[in-house]
Amino acid sequence: MKIGVLTGGGDCPGLNAVIRGVVKSAHREGIEIIGIYDGFKGLMEKRYQTLTPHDVQGILPKGGTILGTTNRDNPFHYPVKERDSVVYKDESKRLLANVEEMGLDSVIVIGGDGTMNIAHEMAGLGLKVVGVPKTIDNDLSATDQTFGFETAVNTATDAIDKLHTTAESHHRVMILELMGRDAGFISLYAGLAGGADIILIPEIPFTIEGILKKVHARAERGSHFSIIVVSEGCQFEGKQVVEGENQGNPYNTHRLGGIGEVLAAEIQKVSNLEVRTTVLGHLQRGGSPAPFDRILSSRYGVAALEAAKDGVSDRMVCLRNGEIRTVSMAEATHVQKSVDPMGELVKTARMLDISFGD
Ligand code: F6P
Numbered sequence: 001m002k003i004g005v006l007t008g009g010g011d012c013p014g015l016n017a018v019i020r021g022v023v024k025s026a027h028r029e030g031i032e033i034i035g036i037y038d039g040f041k042g043l044m045e046k047r048y049q050t051l052t053p054h055d056v057q058g059i060l061p062k063g064g065t066i067l068g069t070t071n072r073d074n075p076f077h078y079p080v081k082e083r084d085s086v087v088y089k090d091e092s093k094r095l096l097a098n099v100e101e102m103g104l105d106s107v108i109v110i111g112g113d114g115t116m117n118i119a120h121e122m123a124g125l126g127l128k129v130v131g132v133p134k135t136i137d138n139d140l141s142a143t144d145q146t147f148g149f150e151t152a153v154n155t156a157t158d159a160i161d162k163l164h165t166t167a168e169s170h171h172r173v174m175i176l177e178l179m180g181r182d183a184g185f186i187s188l189y190a191g192l193a194g195g196a197d198i199i200l201i202p203e204i205p206f207t208i209e210g211i212l213k214k215v216h217a218r219a220e221r222g223s224h225f226s227i228i229v230v231s232e233g234c235q236f237e238g239k240q241v242v243e244g245e246n247q248g249n250p251y252n253t254h255r256l257g258g259i260g261e262v263l264a265a266e267i268q269k270v271s272n273l274e275v276r277t278t279v280l281g282h283l284q285r286g287g288s289p290a291p292f293d294r295i296l297s298s299r300y301g302v303a304a305l306e307a308a309k310d311g312v313s314d315r316m317v318c319l320r321n322g323e324i325r326t327v328s329m330a331e332a333t334h335v336q337k338s339v340d341p342m343g344e345l346v347k348t349a350r351m352l353d354i355s356f357g358d
Pocket of ligand 1: 112135137180
């Protein structure tokens with residue numbers, strides 16, 4: 001048997017641990033693993049290599065992906081050069097032909113919702129495919145947790161800890177802008193773990209008055225500094241703040257970013273508070289995976305290989321109530337997960353005197 005493995009979409013800590021899990025367990029089963037470079041692009045361009053246990057030695061603690069990734073090259077909307085310009089075409093049939101030529105019985109696709117959507121559509125055309133969910137955003141509904149999230153929360157919590165000391169020394173309001181797209185999980189978890197004073201997430205609309213109420217209440221109690229954590233996907237005046245457009249990515253058309261600076265300007269307009277903004281950005285996607293993510297990734301890798309070996313297709317491995325299972329990709333890509341505004345974690349935060357700016 002010959003099984004391909006690729007990583008698609010934005011990277012996150014734990015991808016290498018999945019690849020290692022796939023390769024090591026395949027070796028035990030006598031299955032050949034073909035590592036495909038740069039996601040679906042590598043399948044389009046036939047760039048790949050056989051992976052042996054030797055190739056995955058020492059990669060467990062490494063962030064990123066040894067295979068490379070891209071969140072732009074979608075075979076259904078693929079950039080093709082025509083004369084002096086680039087046009088986007090449906091090249092999915094070419095991808096299928098390449099897979100056949102490579103002799104792959106199945107492809108293990110490690111990615112977020114965009115990658116899973118492509119994998120699901122390819123399965124509809126006959127490709128045998130098993131998905132592995134990844135994203136620091138933790139916004140996939142079919143799984144209790146995605147790997148990469150825990151590590152991102154650790155990094156964000158560390159940033160909040162560091163901001164606390166300088167905020168207190170200077171009596172400032174410090175805003176920390178975090179990733180997560182339309183879901184507030186990273187901000188909620190890191191905000192709770194770091195003891196933020198205000199957590200702003202896309203799921204709970206806030207007002208500048210709500211934010212100031214909390215900041216002033218703290219000042220009255222003698223705390224002349226505040227830490228505000230804000231998710232990049234929060235809306236201000238009914239709109240998300242967008243940094244740029246993503247060319248060639250129909251699943252994720254714009255790049256979020258900038259809400260932190262917008263808030264800082266708004267707070268300064270109506271108060272004499274000194275405000276500073278930190279955008280943690282891609283630091284949240286880097287670094288060595290936390291032990292939880294290494295273990296979850298390894299479990300996913302072994303389970304995905306097992307599923308592909310058994311001929312399972314159009315399904316994604318997932319974590320449900322602590323157990324590894326598979327779900328249909330249609331289900332996996334159907335609904336995005338978001339923070340429950342009435343859920344236990346939000347209630348806990350409120351009981352701890354954390355404001356959501358509402
Ligand atoms: O989905 C993961 C993520 O890091 C989001 O939190 C963020 O909005 C986006 O990817 C950034 O993407 P890029 O690396 O393409 O700028």
